Amino acid sequence: MSTPQAQLPQTTLTQTSLENTALATGAPTAPTSVHADHEDHSFRCESCGYSLEGIEDHAGACPECGTSITASLPSARTGSPWQLRARPASWWDTHKGTIRHPWRGFRTMRIEPRSWKTLFWSTLPIAGFFLVAPWTGTLVGDPARAARGAGPIVQALAYLIVIPLQALIAAAFLFALTWIEWRGIRFFAKSRGWRLTRDAAWQVCAHASVGWVIGALIPIFTMAVLWAAPGGRPSLLDRLLARGGGLSYSTLTANDAVLLALVIGAYGAGLLVFELLIYVGVRQCRWANLHQPPKQPAKPAAG
Numbered sequence: 663m664s665t666p667q668a669q670l671p672q673t674t675l676t677q678t679s680l681e682n683t684a685l686a687t688g689a690p691t692a693p694t695s696v697h698a699d700h701e702d703h704s705f706r707c708e709s710c711g712y713s714l715e716g717i718e719d720h721a722g723a724c725p726e727c728g729t730s731i732t733a734s735l736p737s738a739r740t741g742s743p744w745q746l747r748a749r750p751a752s753w754w755d756t757h758k759g760t761i762r763h764p765w766r767g768f769r770t771m772r773i774e775p776r777s778w779k780t781l782f783w784s785t786l787p788i789a790g791f792f793l794v795a796p797w798t799g800t801l802v803g804d805p806a807r808a809a810r811g812a813g814p815i816v817q818a819l820a821y822l823i824v825i826p827l828q829a830l831i832a833a834a835f836l837f838a839l840t841w842i843e844w845r846g847i848r849f850f851a852k853s854r855g856w857r858l859t860r861d862a863a864w865q866v867c868a869h870a871s872v873g874w875v876i877g878a879l880i881p882i883f884t885m886a887v888l889w890a891a892p893g894g895r896p897s898l899l900d901r902l903l904a905r906g907g908g909l910s911y912s913t914l915t916a917n918d919a920v921l922l923a924l925v926i927g928a929y930g931a932g933l934l935v936f937e938l939l940i941y942v943g944v945r946q947c948r949w950a951n952l953h954q955p956p957k958q959p960a961k962p963a964a965g
């Protein structure tokens with residue numbers, strides 16, 4: 663049997679001794695397991711969830727799974743570039759890092775209450791833009807479509823107003839989907855007995871939101887390739903629009919059906935990108951410890 667033999671004397675370490683240690687080291691004195699949000703923020707092994715609360719020797723290993731305790735320290739989560747400094751370059755680096763190295767990205771992402779919001783709200787409108795871009799000015803009832811033939815200036819103005827508006831509506835739609843996902847992963851983690859906190863779940867969703875951007879780009883590329891391919895034109899969409907929306911089974915050819923299936927499949931693949939990132943994020947954060955900001959030393963009064 664490979665059961666760990668080491669049994670740490672956990673019962674001898676009380677909350678009081680922990681607080682005394684915290685006082686001596688200048689660390690935050692509040693017990694880490696009690697927070698205003700009524701969530702479990704106790705110090706746990708990020709690999710197996712075993713409570714490491716009260717263990718003072720961080721050089722050791724988790725008594726349950728043998729993972730180094732330092733790997734579970736909040737400081738081991740060094741933060742995504744966006745969490746360290748929010749600016750356009752770090753936005754790009756964060757999303758690129760999540761796509762290229764999702765396991766590492768979600769393992770080094772900090773669990774904190776605020777940074778996810780700005781990342782989220784700077785990403786969703788971009789995903790929304792790519793989601794509506796191929797359709798703007800094509801669908802019946804679209805003001806940009808109605809502006810056709812009204813002169814280049816009116817048409818350009820219509821697009822300038824309509825595209826951001828549609829992108830924002832799409833972003834709101836994506837937010838609703840992400841919120842459902844957030845509820846879903848919280849529920850899923852709870853049913854598995856994991857500790858995926860509110861903030862951890864939002865951080866996972868915000869860092870996975872680049873999946874929506876990729877997810878919106880996949881159909882664009884798919885349609886571009888399909889429309890350019892022999893037989894792609896006159897496409898189902900073109901004929902549908904040209905006839906003012908008279909789609910019926912009798913006008914649907916086998917070619918149309920294949921094109922339609924491929925376009926729907928491209929949207930499905932897009933959704934899969936987001937879901938895969940969420941999956942990795944949940945696995946990497948199911949026991950994630952809350953980031954502890956270093957206590958600022960008292961500054962002398964400025965002269």
Ligand SMILES: [Zn+2]
Pocket residue numbers: 707708709710711712724725726727728729
């Ligand atoms: Zn462990």
